[in-house]
Amino acid sequence: MNHAEIERWYRLRNIKKASQVIIMAAVLSLLLGFGVIQYLKGAPHNDADQAASNGQMRIENFVYSSPGVRPWSLKAANAILSQASTKIKLTHPTVVYEGGKGGKIYVTAKTGELDKSASRISGHGLVTIHYRDMKFTTGKIDYSDEKMRAETSSQVCLETTSLSLTGTGLLLSIPQEEIVIENNVRARLYDVKWVGPGQRLPI
Known part of the structure; x- marks a missing residue:
């Protein structure tokens, strides 16, 4: 494996890690938003x-x-x-x-x-x-x-x-x-x- 192939492999690995981080952040945002909505639905209201x-x-x-x-x-x-x-x-x-x-x-x-x-x-x-x-x-x-x-x-x-x-x-x-x-x-x-x-x- 030459230097160019090594650089290409590192770039692909970094892109893969970055994609995983973005996906996890999106999932967490969805879960947080759903939790806020459910909390507001169940929150008590004053008179x-x-x-x-x-x-x-x-x-x-x-x-x-x-x-x-x-x-x-x-x-x-x-x-x-x-x-x-x-x-x-x-x-x-x-x-x-x-x-x-x-x-x-x-x-x-x-x-x-x-x-x-x-x-x-x-x-x-x-x-x-x-x-x-x-x-x-x-x-x-x-x-x-x-x-x-x-x-x-x-x-x-x-x-x-x-x-x-x-x-x-x-x-x-x-x-x-x-x-x-x-x-x-x-x-x-x-x-x-x-x-x-x-x-x-x-x-």
Whole structure:
């Protein structure tokens, strides 16, 4: 084998090695690209991404005021609006009602739903109603602008500084600022002093 043949053999070997390197690089690039695509397909999306893909919009620190005869205000940690529906899903809503006698009624819940077309709002989970020095708790509540009344058929508890009361069903009239627990009412009094015959208990 002469010098020319030796040079030719080395050139062929180097070309072969270079070809192998290029092929390996191409294969690795394909595998890497496939892995990235699969990762993106399986990657979790946040609530905003999911809402956008479903034709919905998420709003943080949502605020709403009703246009009714007796206005009320609503605040929520966030709200999800849908293009296909007038109903708005709420997280940690707080509603403030202006009573007909100058008082304010505060209603909070874990979740809720606002129906703008029907002027209705509902609260679900850990519902709390604060009025003056009274605190009512229940599992759900529904309010209608048409009736100007909130109501529930669930178990209700009332706590004050001198009274603990349970019952089933509640009616809350906003104009009259009147709250009625309808059925199975049981009460327990605290710090009650003895009074004479015909006198009222100091509640």
